Amino acid sequence: MDRYAVIGNPVAHSKSPQIHAAFARATGQELTYERLLAPLGGFAEVAAQFARDGGLGLNVTVPFKLDALAIADKASERAHAAGACNTLKRDGEEWYADNTDGAGIIRDLTFNLGVPIRHRDVLVLGAGGAARGIMLPLLHEEPRSITIANRTMVKADALVERFSAQGPVASVELSELAGMDFDVVINATSAGLSGDVTLPWPAGLFRPGSFAYDMVYGDAPTAFLRWARAGGAARWADGLGMLVEQAAESFVLWRGVRPDTRPVFALLRPGR
Numbered sequence: 449m450d451r452y453a454v455i456g457n458p459v460a461h462s463k464s465p466q467i468h469a470a471f472a473r474a475t476g477q478e479l480t481y482e483r484l485l486a487p488l489g490g491f492a493e494v495a496a497q498f499a500r501d502g503g504l505g506l507n508v509t510v511p512f513k514l515d516a517l518a519i520a521d522k523a524s525e526r527a528h529a530a531g532a533c534n535t536l537k538r539d540g541e542e543w544y545a546d547n548t549d550g551a552g553i554i555r556d557l558t559f560n561l562g563v564p565i566r567h568r569d570v571l572v573l574g575a576g577g578a579a580r581g582i583m584l585p586l587l588h589e590e591p592r593s594i595t596i597a598n599r600t601m602v603k604a605d606a607l608v609e610r611f612s613a614q615g616p617v618a619s620v621e622l623s624e625l626a627g628m629d630f631d632v633v634i635n636a637t638s639a640g641l642s643g644d645v646t647l648p649w650p651a652g653l654f655r656p657g658s659f660a661y662d663m664v665y666g667d668a669p670t671a672f673l674r675w676a677r678a679g680g681a682a683r684w685a686d687g688l689g690m691l692v693e694q695a696a697e698s699f700v701l702w703r704g705v706r707p708d709t710r711p712v713f714a715l716l717r718p719g720r
């Protein structure tokens with residue numbers, strides 16, 4: 449049977465095996481999909497052994513997305529732009545690296561949630577790997593503007609430098625956000641994840657009709673989404689849809705078939 453896996457550390461919590469098993473069932477593809485725990489510093493070796501054992505593809509999660517790009521023989525433009533790889537595909541004796549995270553969030557926003565990016569003013573909170581990964585796919589949607597706001601200004605400026613040739617991207621200090629407002633606000637930070645209650649952004653960011661998207665997800669509404677709702681966002685979603693859609697994009701790369709994601713939402717979060 450064709451073999452796939454998600455590799456990470458930790459990896460026990462990953463929903464990817466459940467998602468890909470559902471895709472395989474629905475599309476009639478015969479494959480196995482397992483979890484691979486790699487020791488820190490041991491990514492390349494575990495990936496190489498998986499390939500020797502006949503493995504055809506890997507989803508890559510924390511903390512190995514940079515290592516995955518480093519071991520690849522070839523990489524897509526979107527993996528280069530993201531500076532990270534979440535999907536590896538075996539191509540003969542080589543690894544091909546891709547990154548489907550950005551395509552996943554765009555598909556969730558524009559297709560599942562009906563939130564257009566085109567001609568909209570978008571605010572990206574954060575300037576780490578998660579923010580970098582969505583820049584090129586967001587720009588391809590032709591927003592009116594993308595504003596990046598990050599606690600550490602030099603990281604926001606570096607993203608502007610990297611992507612400004614591709615579209616209207618600017619950085620602002622967190623303090624400069626006061627008085628600005630947006631159509632779509634995307635949280636790409638880890639602020640609030642460890643239970644801290646005060647989030648670092650000013651009130652008033654949400655225009656009437658605006659949408660708040662958190663790239664992380666949880667069983668309960670995230671701290672960012674609670675804050676966004678209280679701050680006037682008209683609609684919101686967490687990153688579960690991005691998770692499912694990035695998995696679907698990986699499945700397309702591996703199998704050449706696009707699975708219907710709707711039944712998988714029903715499986716992971718009945719009533720979404």
Ligand code: ATR
Nearest residue numbers: 574575576577578579598599600603637638639648
């Ligand atoms: P990831 O790959 O998930 O993006 P990362 O590269 O560590 O992880 O980036 C985390 C992001 O969350 C950064 O933008 C970080 O801000 P700094 O660049 O200033 O560190 C942001 N972040 C984390 N905790 C935060 C907090 N309490 N307040 C504001 N921003 C925070």
